[in-house]
Amino acid sequence: TRRRVRPTTYEAYELNVRRLQPDLGSLQLARLDAAVIQATYDRLLQAGLSPRSVEQMHAVLHRALRQGLHWGLIATNPAELVAPPRPRKREMTALTTAQLQRLLMTTRNERWYPLWVILSTAGLRIGEALALGWESVSLETRRLAVVRSLQRQRGLGLVFAEPKTARSRRSIYLSVLACQALSEHRQRQQPPAASRAAWQDSGLVFANRHGGPQDSGSVTSALNRALLRAGLPHVRVHDLRHTTASVLLAGGANPKVVQDLLGHSTVLTTLNTYSHVTESLTHLAAATMDSVLELS
Template identity: 40%
Template sequence: MAKRGNGEGSIFKRANGRWYSALTYRDDFGEVKRREVSGRTQAEVRAKLRELRERVEAGAPVKDASITMAAWLEDWTTKALPASDRKQATIDLYATIARSHLVPKLGSLPLDRLRPSNVEALVLAKRRAGLSASSVRTIYAVLRAALDVAVRDGLIQRNPAALVKRPAVERKDAGYLSAQQAEALLEAVRGDRLEALYRVMLATGLRRGEALALHWRDVDLDAAVVRVRWTLSRTSAGLELGEPKTEKSRRTVPLPVPAVETLRAHRKRQAAEQLAAGSLWQASGLVFTSEIGTPLEPRNVLRRFEALAERAGLRGVHLHTLRHSAASFLLAAGTHTKVVQEHLGHSSYAITADIYSHVAPAQQREAADKLGQAIHW
């Protein structure tokens, strides 16, 4: 019989038929810790003890790989996830998905017993539950991210989610407005307190969070440009100003003449609101604010806009539709896709080309017509 190492307890069998033992050790702070391991055989338990002892001696993180997925996901969402460089809104989303989708389906499984088949079953169950393809893919991505950390910490040797093909998402052409619909929408928002916001978003293709985070110091009406430096989002900590998600998102966007005129008029209206608010006014420096100068709640802005769009007879039109429409108008006018990519702040040319592929046929027809006119056939 093999000799027990320092700190190892005896290996014994419980009534449930499984074998157990434990290792007692001191952590980096000198505190005495005790970690229990279990297995179907004595040999399995002995191997786990040996691995655990080696990790302790090497100063590696020591966690029990047999903990449940629920316990691991709780550990991940409260420690590794918040410590990552993800934006707070993303951290909140991932934590919500872990609680709402991963724990109910996988929570009772031991971390080290999760298999690719369990991941496939999760994906299938979510599809059958009627979730969209993009939602299913996001759930998969969250699980894979959590398991990546488990691999990093040495709890499991490989990520079972990485062995499962990422759920496919059917590509759909981005929803956009025709020129006639855009004119109808502009008429519907005329006179609304946030009219300037909607007009600027349509003229620039800014994301909702980017537009709501615009500061006057980043607006140069004489040069007719706005500089995108911040984004506003609702997180568990409240409304939060953060940096754009990618370096490409930090950009300078030119303003067409109508947008410059809109912003000049809006600045005068905001000054009048500040005067009316008196001591209640909060000097945030934001371009688009509440009646007392505070940031606008993104969800309220969305609901307000959708109600106005419905009034114009435009169902299914969202704030993001303004961004897609701006890009479509630029491409239809012959603007090079690379320029549109930089205008929108996409991280790659391929993203822009893929999302707005619906504009390509018209451009191809125009190119063919020009070729036909250029040559005497």
């Protein structure tokens, strides 16, 4: 499994296995039945584990038992007979166009402004943005290439890794606003002469104050402060990516174009993720049809 999944995914699998081990680790496969698995889930829920966490544990256990079935170690998969908790669908959170404008105006002259612009107009994941090198940016052609991601891995710290999926490797056409923000940022990024000896020239667009990779935790803290100053509701850093999609779709952008921008594997993923936006566009579609077919 380690060779077939991303390191962060493997760490999540390990965490789920450790959580299951106290209840199921000492059992022989022949004694592992649906009742035992269901009782384990119930105990973990009563102990305070979230329904989403238990659902993820079920997915890992179900997959492992399915592999055991393929190998002939068990005759049936007992996880098939278990009803895992179904967590409530997480509400999509995004800034409105007016709120985004307010955030950018409030932070216009601050260090983090270029990052907020890229995250909210180009739709990058935070790991993709923090891994971005200047060699992957062309201000002349207004192009940005996503070729890697920055992750924190247990025991290794911050490391560069492959993007989330094959479709995550993509070329993005930048807005004029984004190009202006990056151009100004590049000019300001050079440290003063007195600090150059300590500067680590990593070539990163969004480096830390010493020139090295930036931890996403600092980005979260910076966004929280910016939202507070701007008098805006709390959103996560990842919600700026949602803001990109919501603003574009609400403005009538082709879902296929939004899919390519975000690096989703299929356009169906985009439509399902932002169904709350696309549903509102049905009114626009109906009005357009009325306008086109209006009889004099």
